[in-house]
Amino acid sequence: MARKVVSEKIQANILCKCGRRCALCFGLNNDTKIKKGQIAHIDRDNTNSDEENLVYLCLDHHNLYDSKFKQTKNFITLEVKTYKKELENYIERQKNENIKYVDEDYNLFLVLKKYFIDSGILTKFKNFIFSTPYRLEEFEISEGLYGSDLINDYEDQYPEVNFKDSYLKEQFNIFKENYYYAESLLSYKYQNYNNDASHMVYNIHYTYEERLNHIEEFDNYRINILESFGKIMDYFNEF
Ligand SMILES: [Zn+2]
Incomplete structure (x- = not known):
């Protein structure tokens, strides 16, 4: 046949x-x-x-x-x-495993997009000029517990917020660490001279050399923040 x-x-x-x-x-x-x-x-x-x-x-x-x-x-x-x-x-x-992971990761991505992109906070980071005054709330994400959870890991009390996919996880860890340092550096090197406790001004007592070091340090954090988040955005094709 x-x-x-x-x-x-x-x-x-x-x-x-x-x-x-x-x-x-x-x-x-x-x-x-x-x-x-x-x-x-x-x-x-x-x-x-x-x-x-x-x-x-x-x-x-x-x-x-x-x-x-x-x-x-x-x-x-x-x-x-x-x-x-x-x-x-x-x-x-x-x-089935992959679909479950992709859904969870995508939901986390939407949350991050809301807090960091839609809010305009990363654009502010991108355009930030060191030693100019700024308003504290422009760089704060801690609106509610979940917002601050995204950056700070309250290990014992809450499970770590992160992606399941190992590549995304790596990028998000870079993002979190650098965001945390950048935010800390701003609140540490700047001082509040206003009564309304919102307008931050770079501490005038730092020397010229110290100021250059602060700028360099902050720019490193800033580059890492923008690069790692860019990679997460690229992954989800929404850049
Ligand atoms: Zn075979």
């Missing part, structure tokens, strides 16, 4: 469910890397193109499976079917 063409829909189903991982690599070696491969007929009958009879195999395993050599008898159909099913379950679990 002539070889029956596998419909595109069935091919797509097979490829999506295994994520282009080879069932034999997975079953035999616990190898979950994406492989170049082909769709093989489990019962070695080219005319039987039902989805249950098809499996994605890497090129090496496909050759081995279809070859007439004696060793291929080692792969019995039930074995391949079992690996195929286990691999599909594994891929399904991975997808």
Whole structure:
């Protein structure tokens, strides 16, 4: 009988469910890397193109499976079917995990965007000229507990606010640390000369050299703040 063409829909189903991982690599070696491969007929009958009879195999395993050599008898159909099913379950679990993480990370991103971008606070950081007076509340994010939680980790009392994704987590840690230092530097090097306790003026008693050091230190924090947040924004494609 002539070889029956596998419909595109069935091919797509097979490829999506295994994520282009080879069932034999997975079953035999616990190898979950994406492989170049082909769709093989489990019962070695080219005319039987039902989805249950098809499996994605890497090129090496496909050759081995279809070859007439004696060793291929080692792969019995039930074995391949079992690996195929286990691999599909594994891929399904991975997808669910990722979706959960992506949703949580995206929600945190929206919170950060609200506090740091929509509020205009990072623009103020970007344009800030050291030794000019400023209003304290322009650089404060501690509106309510959650706002200050974003920067300060109250380790014992509350769980740390952070991303699940390791790259985002790393960037956010850089952001938090530098934001914390930048904010501290401003409140420490500036003094309040106003009665309404809001207008901050750079302390005039610092020497010229000290002032240069303060500017340099602050600019380092500022660059790290803007770069790390830029990377988080890039990740979510909203820059
Ligand atoms: Zn393989």
